[in-house]
Amino acid sequence: MKQVINVNIVAAALAGWLMLGASSAEAQHATCTVQVLAGQSIQAAIDGAPSGATVCVGPGTYQENLLIAKDGITLEGAGPGITVLEPPAQPVPVCLVLFFPPADYENNGLNGICVANVDLQGNILGVVNDVRVTGFTVKGFPGVGIVFAGTNRLRADHNVAANNSSYGITAFASTHGRFEDNTSYGSGDAGFYVGNSPKADFTIQNNTAFADLWGILVRDSATGSVTGNTLHDNCSGLVFLNTGTQTGVHDWQASQNTAAHNDNFCPGYVTGLPFTLTGLGVLIAGGDHIVLRDNTVIANQPSGAPTIIDGVALAGGIVVVSTASVSVFPGYYGSAAAHNNILNNGVLGNQPFDLAYDGLGTGNHFLPNTCGTSYPGGLCQ
Secondary structure, eight states, rough: OOOOHHHHHHOOOOOOOHHOOOOOOOOHHHHEEEOOTTSSHHHHHHHHHTTEEEEOOOSEEOOEEEEOOOOOOOEESSTTEEEEEESSOOOOOOOOBBBOTOOOOBOOOOOOOEEEEEEETTEEEEESSEEEESSEEOOOOOOEEEESEESOEEEEEEEEEOOOOOOOOESSSOBOOOEEEEEEEEESSSSSEOOOOOOOEEEEESSEEEEESSEEEEEEEEEEEEEOOESSSSEEEEEEEOOOSSSSSSEEESSSSEEEEEOOEEEEEHOOSSSSSSSEEEEEOOOOOEESSOOEEEEEOOOOOOOOOEEEEOOOEEEEOOTTTSSSSSSSSOOOOOOOOEOOOOOEESOOSSSEEEEEEEEEEEEEEEOOOEESSSTTT
């Protein structure tokens, strides 16, 4: 899906990353186990590095797609905008197929950096532990920018994922992960995604996503925190989605995030979803035991006709709905939202409502929020 990119925003973001990258490069000499310079192979360095090694990649543009299938590797670029990874003319056939349970594999094309021990059919062969990816711009891949599948104690930080056709930075079937201080833009799917992870225990903090389909999507995953992220000019900002494929989406804390002007229009016939996304700040769709606290959700307004589910539009500030009638994957349905707390959020200037709730779940509480309109009426009090 083609997205419109604000060049001034991108330039300002990359300027900041360049400053960060310079300090990162200065620190490399003390931490590098293996050094890769322009014109050398990053993959060869990874393959030859022992577990626990730090593979430092110097400034330059590298045309490679990478696979990390061993424990304890830190892959460290010199900084976003300084160390750049682009698709090669002749990609190595590794990690071409992504893992989409239940027993549903989807070829999303070539991925930039893949951290996984999988076969070419997407089957996870073993867990990869303690891998960190930092200091890269990964751009223009027909699949995912950075993907983790079947990993434990993963970390992606201080990266830029730019204009990748699928996700920006994502994790499947993973535990104890951290996405922090990254930027994603121009993704054909979520900028940041955690999916199919029933024991996720993830931290997603201080990231920025714009001009993506979803800013942050947490699907069928349990336990974690989403804090201090900035999500703007996407089709949707922050979404917790239960599709019924595993254990649902539950036990998440989301605080001090900003979701603003997520007004882009992503119709279902383009995205392959059974609904349209537009003008959506924060969505709890079939989730339970999710706390939304102290978030700023402003001026999210649809730029086309939003989908209506159980009488509630999938558009506006904070929306809480059931997914019991929604089938993202054939034969699988979610459930009503239950036991969620929405409190102390600033939710203003959203259309059609600042707060919206379908009333189908139990134990959902809209405690004092600063807002102007709600469906049904009275949720702002």
